[in-house]
Amino acid sequence: MTLYVRDIRPSDRTRLTRLWESCALDPAAPRTAEHLDRALMDRSRTLLVGHVGTQLVASVMTGLAGDHGWVRCLAVAPAHRLHGHGREMMEEAGLWLAARGARTIDLIVEEGADIAEAFCQQIGFARQDAHRYSKGLLQEIPAS
Known part of the structure; x- marks a missing residue:
């Protein structure tokens, strides 16, 4: 099962939503x-998607903040796990960054x-001792 990775296209929207739902990326x-x-x-930033044949089976969002890259929303469809697709997506994100x-x-x-x-440890990431704090700056405006 060869994984083909590319930047996302607008036509991937529905399949990406299904992938994230299948991976329980809430509230993705x-x-x-x-x-x-x-x-x-x-x-x-970019959102990379991975295909096996015509099926969208993986995604990873990545971006740049100064000289630091960040990664979010790594997802691999449950039926396609344990085939190295998560590792491949992270490698592609690293190359992009x-x-x-x-x-x-x-x-x-x-x-x-x-x-x-x-x-993360298996693919070479080291745990850092840090606490993450966040604060929303944009408030959603309720639909009328």
Whole structure:
């Protein structure tokens, strides 16, 4: 099963939503349009998708902040796991970032996500002792 990786296209929207739903990337599905639009318009980020044949089976969102790269939304369809697709997607994200001057890649693994932590360590990431804080700056305006 060869994985073909490319930048996302607008026509991938529905298949990407299905992939993220199958991987329980909550609340990914409602935000798929936002992520896709940003990846298509912002040159400092991309959303890579992986195909086996005509089937979209993997994704990873990546971007650049100064000389640091970041990764979010790594997803591999449950039926296509344990074939090296997650590793391939992370390698492609790393190549995309390195070509744009990134010196490191940062990612966040939610506390208690033991499988994700093991995967990150297996592909060469080292755990950093840090606490992450965030604050929303844009408030959603309710639809009228």
